[in-house]
Amino acid sequence: MRWITEENYAQQMREIAEPYVEERKEAGHFERVHGEPIYFEHFKADEPKAVIVISHGFTESIRKFTESVYYMLQAGYEVWGLDHRGHGRSFRQNDNPYVVHVERFEDYVLDLVYLTESKVRPAAGSLPVYLYCHSMGGCIGAWTIESYPKLFDKAVLSSPMLGLSFGKIPLPVVYVAASLKGIGEKRKEPLNPVVSFPKEGDFENSCDSSKCRYDYYFDKRLKDAYLQTQDPSINWGKQSAKACARVTSKRQTAKISIPVLLVQAGNDTVVKNESQDLFVSRTKSCEFYRVPGMKHELYMTDSEVLIPYWEKVFSFFG
16 A cells, blocks of 8 residues: 655645546446436446445535545555535536535435446446445435445445534524525525635634645645535535434434444534434444544544554455
8 A cells, every 4th residue: 555645745646646546537427317417436446356435525526535545446446436416516406606505415315326326336246335425425325324225335434424513502493593594595595605715725724634635635626616615505504404313313223234334533523423422322233433633534634643544444344
């Protein structure tokens, strides 16, 4: 395994990781619903032992996982990933390019299922198919493995969004406010006013623990308008709150039959760790791994944390 280290990080990404990943990539769109194209990428491993499907987080894109895909390919995994609707190069249901909107959270799930059933599984043949999720993608992933228990063979939920954090405001208050405010077309409006993408980064208030990785991807976002989503719509907040309550319920967690690894960031201020703890306690086949002191995006940490993190994930997948 060749790791990308902090020294000359951007140069290593440009000269080593990006060419390696790009020469193995094919991209396209699929339409589960007519007129709603969803973008996906497929990365071919030389001699794959299994397949990994990536479900990314809020305001992200499969493009953010180039370094992660580089490691997965080296470890012998074929990789698929999509831009969830409202993100990246996929279909968007609102006009504001900086705002993520979704009508139903379940649409994320159905898109992921469609990609896996129509493209990933047929191409995989007899190979195991695993699911790797981050944040919002973890809520999507949890819903998927609860409702489609035989679709994947194993799943990793990394800092999964199983409970949203609104500071001191109780969740029921947020939900009622969103329901009252988000009537008609107002449901597509942002929770916070967004008029443009910032010209300068803000690492200190970001979800990352590695500045060189943060700077590298922020530069990508500056140059690519498709990557500049940054705020939720009113309805996204409402739908996500409902989804978090659903996937952590006893009724739904009891449906999980595959091995699951939940990786928790010790200093996560974006999602609720207590909701992850609840999910673990209710899921019979769930292994728990905590990374102390780290912020939300565990795949965007420095090497002393990042390498053991990936070694744990790959050991779990096998």
